[in-house]
Amino acid sequence: MAITMTDAQARAASAGFEKLSLRGVTRAYGKNPPALRDFDLELGRGDFVALLGPSGCGKSTALACLAGLQPLTRGSIWRDEERIDTRPTEQRGFGMVFQNYALFPHLSVQKNVEFGLAMRKVARRERQQRALAALRTVQLEEHAGKLPSQLSGGQQQRVAIARALAIEPEVVLMDEPLSNLDAALRIEMRTEIKRLYQERGLTVLYVTHDQEEALSLATRLVVLRKGRLEQTGTPQEVYTNPVSAYVAGFMGYRNLFPASYLESGAGREVTVSAFETSVTGTLIAGEQPVSGGEVTVAIRPEDFTIAADADKNAIKAIAEVVEFHGRELSVQARTAAGGVLHLKTDQSVVAGSNLALTARPDRVLVYQGGLDRSELDIEVGAA
């Protein structure tokens, strides 16, 4: 069945806002360092923006500030030319989906979805019809009479999404909506969210710590670090050109290790010393480091190739753990110096075998300065 727009929806689409902006938003809890610092964000109509970062980076705080669930310590929020951060949550008209679903346990699925419409004083008949229509879009129409506790986790989150969409909000805020689901369901629901986004022309602000989720859903990525914006761009831009080792860590550069700068080659090519050998890579940003200066090297597991033992510019390591992943093997190896490396290969490797690893210089990213690994509190996905 084709998705039909109600009048209200059509009106919302034609008379809606152009952009939503957070300007210099700061949120401090007591005397602790602010959870969010001078944060600027623009959300255009039809955008799907993902806020990405580890726990404690301020992404959920940003969402809560926008929803009005948290006061702003400094800064303001604007809907086009109208300041909205002084309005209470209930007058902002954003739909929100929570990590723990937040369904009203004492109300039926139908009543849950109707709740926002009831608050808007929509007549009972219309309310019921619109709630059923919203449930239909998430394929849960036949469960309308049940209590939330009678549904599975995935179904509950679909009800939560239907509930948020039933009020035809200008913006849908999603706070880690898939984090409580198991892996298979997470991927299924991800597709579901993308489908709803495309079919209904939603505007979405999506908070997640999962780079796969962010990359696959968003039209624009915003990476946060310690309450500040670290990088923003399309998923392709951020994925291929992470501006810092921190962002690289999020974009699948699982191998992040310290090295010292040796010399520069052509263009931005640099040679660094690491693991008792020299590695040639690409300097990402900033001035040429001084000789012997501290740098951080980032390499994706799939960018390593296993070279012949004789290659003197290869990193020598011993395979420690070998996992079978179907088409390829995922290997954890340890260098003589004790560093841990991760690689993916379709060659056969057994635990205990000696490896010589190389990577193309354009796939080896070199960042100035060290990296605090503890900052990268990431859950590494299956990919």
Place this chain on the structure above:
Amino acid sequence: MTATPAPARMPRQPIRHRLAERGIDFSLLLLLPAVAVIAGLFLYPFIYGVGISFQPQAGGGVFANYKNFFTDSYQSGSILKTLRLALPVALVSVGLAAPLAYQCRRDFRGRKVVTLVVMLPITFGSILIAQGMPRVFSPYGWANLLLNDVGLPQANLIYNYWGTFIAAVLTTLPLSFLMMMGFFGGIDRSLEHAAATLGASRAARFWRIILPLAAPGILTAFMLACVEAFAIFPSAILVGQPDNQTHVLTIPIYQAASQNSDYTQASAIAIVLTAIELLILALAVFVRGLLFKGPATGGKG
């Protein structure tokens, strides 16, 4: 037709497994002390009391004690007086404690102080409270001096119904508060947040989300306060009007037992008191059965 051979009998599982399947194991022994105490100190005296209530000291048939009580309008009138005290006390106590408990469900500056102050009356006991009340409510207590100063007539809030009422509210309030704080605290904050994003005002969130989810707790608190107020005794005498307005059921029990040394009569009245309490509890439990009882969380988390 050939008879099917009898199936080979499966060897029976060891007794330990069979008992465990029915939930019987050694951890049940942990219940023993509590069961012994309840049986020895509560159940036995109760059954004994029921027994002697039907063996009147003065003779006159099995039901003589009950007949005495119900035909003496002064004595049986205490049923109504008890109800007139206990039900409003429970209502006011829950009504006052509910907003406090609602606020205290999450952390804020000074929460511990508020909690401590509300809880203090528990440690005082009703006699200490009754001792302190004249300083506030007597004609020369500060409440009346204050009324005097602002030019309002004096209020008789002690040595009558209101004296006992106030004392009873003070003693039951902490219990209601404690009870409800647990229930309000168990309501997931994200439910309120979700309701707010859906357009529910503060009032709508309270009436449509918080209250329905906390209702079982509020009802439980009401029952507890009610039971507590039913057994009120010291404050009915010390700050009430024990021969008239606050002639609650405990007073004829005390008089029968201590002044007339008629334990059988005292038991009979105590049984009446118990029966009324049980009736109210049964009603409350029935109402609670109609409410939503599941966990007040929004899903996983």
